[in-house]
Every structure is written in C-alpha cells, then in structure tokens.
Amino acid sequence: MTAIKMQMTRRDEIGKNAIKKIREKNIIPAVIYSRGGETIHASVSLSEFQRVYKEAGASSLLGLDIAGEVMPAIIKDIQKHPVKEQILHVDFQKLNMDEKVKMSVPITLLNRDNIKLQPSILMQLLDQVEIECLPTNIPNGAEVNVEDMDFTTPIFVKDLDIANNDDITILTDLDNLVCTLSQPSVTEEETEDDIPEATEAAPDKIESEE
Incomplete structure (x- = not known):
C-alpha cells in the first residue's frame, strides 16, 4: 500500500x-x-x-x-x-515498516441501498474490525456485499473480504455478527369492527324557572 x-x-x-x-x-x-x-x-x-x-x-x-x-x-x-x-x-x-501493527479498520456494507429482498431492514451490528499486519498491507477498510442477503443468512466477520487476505490477521472473533436482514414489522390497520360505535350523548336536562 x-x-x-x-x-x-x-x-x-x-x-x-x-x-x-x-x-x-x-x-x-x-x-x-x-x-x-x-x-x-x-x-x-x-x-x-x-x-x-x-x-x-x-x-x-x-x-x-x-x-x-x-x-x-x-x-x-x-x-x-x-x-x-x-x-x-x-x-x-x-x-516501523518491518513490524506488524495492530489497528481497527472500518467495515463498509456494499450495495446497502440496493438489497434485492424488499421490503427489508438492514441492521449493522459491527462498525469496525481489529486487525494485525505489516504497514504495507494496511487496508482502507473491510468490505462485504449485502445486495443478495436474505432473512436467514446473517453476515459474520469471516465473510468480510479481508478474511481471505493471508497478509492480514483478523483479531476480532470471526464468528461475530456484522449485520442482519429482517422483515419489517407489519402493523395491522384497525378494521371497522374494531372501532366502537359512536353513541349520542343524552341532552342536558334543562329545568324551567319557576
């Protein structure tokens, strides 16, 4: 680098x-x-x-x-x-260019605005990951494509692109969750049967003056 x-x-x-x-x-x-x-x-x-x-x-x-x-x-x-x-x-x-350095790099979720499964809610649980490597191998960050995510397959640290780089050691637990995709909660609209019928208020009793 x-x-x-x-x-x-x-x-x-x-x-x-x-x-x-x-x-x-x-x-x-x-x-x-x-x-x-x-x-x-x-x-x-x-x-x-x-x-x-x-x-x-x-x-x-x-x-x-x-x-x-x-x-x-x-x-x-x-x-x-x-x-x-x-x-x-x-x-x-x-x-020192000959010594490995420990540091944290940011995690970027690629195509988070283009997820095919819709409607859905993407929740990122981890923003950065700790690594160790030589200075020449320091990455700008860690990335993963979330475009094809589904509701049953979350993404873990081991799924990040840098996990396949032999020059980088990931110190964060590889089984830590990075992000999940879930269905939005649906709020049922009230039906007419759920709405109580309006009742007429009894007219106030007016007493005549004697």
Whole structure:
C-alpha cells in the first residue's frame, strides 16, 4: 500500500496559549508518537488534513512530511469539539515498516441501498474490525456485499473480504455478527369492527324557572 503524503510542520511551542493561537489560524496541533523513540510535537493546516483525510480515511498508511523527512504513520486519535465538531488535536503513531501493527479498520456494507429482498431492514451490528499486519498491507477498510442477503443468512466477520487476505490477521472473533436482514414489522390497520360505535350523548336536562 502506497503511503499518502501529508505536509506537516514541527511545533516548538506547547501549552494552552500556544495551541489556542495556532487554532485561530486554522492550524491543527498534533503529536507523533513512536514506540521507543521521541515524541514529536507538530502541526498541520486544516485544509491539508481535510484533503488527506477525505482520501485516506482514518486507517490508511500516511507519509508525514516534516521538512523533507517522510515518516510512515497512521492516525491513532482525532479529538473534536463536542458541540462544534471542530478538530482540536490529532495523534499519529509512527510505524516501523518491518513490524506488524495492530489497528481497527472500518467495515463498509456494499450495495446497502440496493438489497434485492424488499421490503427489508438492514441492521449493522459491527462498525469496525481489529486487525494485525505489516504497514504495507494496511487496508482502507473491510468490505462485504449485502445486495443478495436474505432473512436467514446473517453476515459474520469471516465473510468480510479481508478474511481471505493471508497478509492480514483478523483479531476480532470471526464468528461475530456484522449485520442482519429482517422483515419489517407489519402493523395491522384497525378494521371497522374494531372501532366502537359512536353513541349520542343524552341532552342536558334543562329545568324551567319557576
């Protein structure tokens, strides 16, 4: 898998005030962690991160370019504002290309809007799967085609496309349910017999004045 490059800058200023200033310039503070190596404080422009994230997603192999030095890495965590959805901070993990990495990749249900058996309700029970592989074998995600699903045959982790890839070890239980297809519940309409007959209200008794 070819790494997707992301232009970044080494960040010397740390602390709340420094981070607040760079955020005001639409720059995202970041940290690059390395097992047994130095932790690098860095930053990336919001537009650059959005460009790469749109192409790569959260699980692809990235090439973080800092002053011409490109290091392989993956996104480990994206912190967002709970209300504004603004990206506040990104954590990256630097990789050794000769060492396997454990990570989670998203599950995509292909043709979920084109399921032949209708009417039906598709329920996805698992959104991601944990894997282990070399960085060069990191997939963009795990996929399965649900177009021909029926009510009696659910889809399991073992049915995902990456389950047939010898370069990838799936750590999630292969018998875990990914999705099911079920018939919609039918609500019987009330019949005329179920509706009580209306009765006339007795007229109020009017007493004559003496």
